[in-house]
Amino acid sequence: MDTEEQLNRAFLALGDPVRRAIVARLSRGAATVNELAEPFDISLQAVSKHIQVLEQAGLVSRTRDAQRRPVHLEAARLERLTAWIDTYRLAAEQRFRALDALLASTDGGAAATEEKKQ
Amino acid sequence: MDTEEQLNRAFLALGDPVRRAIVARLSRGAATVNELAEPFDISLQAVSKHIQVLEQAGLVSRTRDAQRRPVHLEAARLERLTAWIDTYRLAAEQRFRALDALLASTDGGAAATEEKKQ
DNA sequence: TCATTGATCAACCGATCTGTTGAATAAAGA
DNA sequence: TCTTTATTCAACAGATCGGTTGATCAATGA
Structure with a gap:
């Protein structure tokens, strides 16, 4: 994965208010997709997509906890x-x-x- | 002009390799549109548009010097x-x-x- | 005045982005 | 096993993005 490409994705990812709000939320600790979606007036699927964008940018990562997929901020x-x-x-x-x-x-x-x- | 909106524009503006290269160039001093366009294989008009995007994001400003429009980086x-x-x-x-x-x-x-x- | 230089405007095209709805998958729990 | 919960996949629509070309504008200089 190209570094230049990662920079691109990361800046683009932060160029959306929903994704910035998600980053802000995650700075206070990991959260599930449902938890992250709660404050927004958009569908769960839309939030899921936003998280995928953040993940592709390397800004968040995910683990597994039963059927939940907690999202974590990648401070680095x-x-x-x-x-x-x-x-x-x-x-x-x-x-x-x-x-x-x-x-x-x-x-x-x-x-x-x-x-x-x- | 909304601050949230400016944040948006600024992050989006940096989410493009051409615009990041322009920012990098401007960190070494002001430059005209023609000078900024020189390293790229795209039209002058395309570069002009990129500069407008950066300007709308507040990342650069422009002055006037005869028919030239020098572009300056806004470090703040x-x-x-x-x-x-x-x-x-x-x-x-x-x-x-x-x-x-x-x-x-x-x-x-x-x-x-x-x-x-x- | 007229040609040149520097830059923008306008219209358009194809690709990507953000959202939608409906269906599918995976794990837990009754 | 059947239902519920958590999440993703797939297909689509409309908007925005990054590029093009052709025309236009503004300032200089011959």
Whole structure:
């Protein structure tokens, strides 16, 4: 399973309010499909599909307990997402700070100001 | 503009490899649509649409420089995404650590083990 | 003014997504 | 065995997505 593909699936999975609510719920502990479906006004089958999407993204996993299939949050996968975002966020912020420093230093500030105001 | 809706758009926006590549590129500095389109084998119009998706998500903004429209990364919006993810990731990890502690403490470990192995 | 450059708008197409309903499967319990 | 509970599978409909091409707009520069 490609990592790029997993990133894709994970971000797409979180791009839905029902699935984000499911993730939020699971952060407080494992739950069955029925339990997860309870707050929503959609069919159980629709919720089951949402869980499959989250599972394919690696964001949740499932075990078996008799006829129940408890769903668990995979915190490690969430961390991969923040890691991806932070890579670029921090790069952008650092670049911005470097520009600030340049701006503050004596002269040569013209070009820096040009970029800064954009 | 609803915050929930913005979260949605932002996660969906990052759920596409072209848009993630654009974000990565912009973390190294602003760029025009033409510059952003250069690495891809798709039409300029397609890239323009991707940028509009990112803009609607609040992940990028644009200024004007003659007939060019430089695109800038909005690091603050990226931070909101990590903040959302971390809220639930940290909750899940803390719960897990609490379970570990319970497990390590003398007896009463049966129920904890039960959850832990799932 | 007219051609060029940079980018967007509009209409369209095929694929994927989110929901539905109805049927099927799997395990537990009477 | 028969019923109930928990969940999934299958087929479908409508909406949205990502791409295309062709036309248009806006600013520069000759």
